[in-house]
Amino acid sequence: MNDTGAESLAAFTLTKQLLSTLVQSAAPDDFCRSLVHKVLNDHDAIAAFICRADSDGMLQMMGSYGYPPERVRKDVKVSIFDRMGITDSIRESRILVFNGWEDYKVIYPQQANRASPGKAFISVPFSREGFPAGGIGIAFGSYVKESQFNQLLWETIQLIGEVYVSPAWFNVAESRDAISEGPVRGKKMLPHELPERALLVLRLMAEGKTNWQIASTLKYSESTIKGDASLIFRAFGVTTRESAIIAAKNAGLI
Numbered sequence: 001m002n003d004t005g006a007e008s009l010a011a012f013t014l015t016k017q018l019l020s021t022l023v024q025s026a027a028p029d030d031f032c033r034s035l036v037h038k039v040l041n042d043h044d045a046i047a048a049f050i051c052r053a054d055s056d057g058m059l060q061m062m063g064s065y066g067y068p069p070e071r072v073r074k075d076v077k078v079s080i081f082d083r084m085g086i087t088d089s090i091r092e093s094r095i096l097v098f099n100g101w102e103d104y105k106v107i108y109p110q111q112a113n114r115a116s117p118g119k120a121f122i123s124v125p126f127s128r129e130g131f132p133a134g135g136i137g138i139a140f141g142s143y144v145k146e147s148q149f150n151q152l153l154w155e156t157i158q159l160i161g162e163v164y165v166s167p168a169w170f171n172v173a174e175s176r177d178a179i180s181e182g183p184v185r186g187k188k189m190l191p192h193e194l195p196e197r198a199l200l201v202l203r204l205m206a207e208g209k210t211n212w213q214i215a216s217t218l219k220y221s222e223s224t225i226k227g228d229a230s231l232i233f234r235a236f237g238v239t240t241r242e243s244a245i246i247a248a249k250n251a252g253l254i
Contacts, residue, residue: 028063029219031164035138036065039157044141046118052126052134052165053080053090059134062165063219066117066139075216080132084111089123090135095154096123099143120144124154126162134165191235191251198235199253201228206245206254 032048040048047066051059057080064072080087085104089096098104098121104111118139126133136157194202197218204214211229215222233239236247248254 027219028164029065030063032063032065035136035157040138043144045138046141047139049137050134050161050164051086051137053132057081057132059087059090062134074219075213084108085121086123086135086137090125090132093125093127093132095125095158097144098122118142122154124158124161126158126165128162128166133162136161189231189235191248191253194232194235194253198228198231201225202232202244202248203254205229205232205241206248 028050032050035048036045047064049064049067049072050062052062053059054077058077059080060077061072061074078084078087080091085096085098085108098107100119101121104121118141120140120143122138122140122144124136124138126135197220200218201214204217209217211222211225215225218225229241232244232248236244236251238244238247245254
């Protein structure tokens with residue numbers, strides 16, 4: 001096989017891996033895990049996170065893999081104008097490579113305590129209709145060699161990331177995830193038939209947590225949690241949280 005044929009095959013294989021990762025990863029954490037272990041396993045990737053930007057220019061963590069929880073909190077937003085690797089990458093719309101944390105700390109001394117695991121870090125920005133949409137941060141266990149920085153690889157990751165953070169795809173992914181975890185939402189069911197996630201939502205409701213707090217705890221979007229709440233209300237034939245909690249206690253579910 002000549003060089004052109006080998007490059008075409010590599011490009012096809014890469015695209016297939018990334019599309020499979022996109023299609024099979026309903027949850028953002030799964031997307032990051034697949035990115036590390038299925039797509040970038042030959043590049044010594046050890047951790048990844050994905051975030052998206054809202055209309056106010058605030059970044060929110062969607063999912064992560066390999067990072068300590070306190071490093072990638074989903075209940076905290078940062079401005080794309082804050083100085084750090086991922087925000088500079090998104091704001092400037094260019095892929096940034098940090099080959100060693102000492103270099104990163106020199107550029108961002110105020111972020112010295114937020115260094116990722118491993119030795120190197122790459123930020124891949126997303127955009128949508130010319131505006132910042134989010135980005136992926138990937139940590140590596142070894143320094144990134146020039147031969148690893150295949151433009152096709154990173155541009156393909158960039159494209160897949162842009163699809164993944166788009167509202168259309170994210171809503172489809174969440175809907176598919178909800179269907180896979182329980183009966184169709186429009187169908188009334190008995191309280192003891194509630195799926196496991198709905199029961200978790202119910203227990204957190206009983207603790208007084210808001211939908212946003214429950215979403216942060218369970219690592220789902222707030223719209224998904226609202227859907228679970230509607231499922232709970234229909235199962236108990238009630239219209240308020242308080243009534244649902246009382247009914248659930250009477251039924252011995254919490």
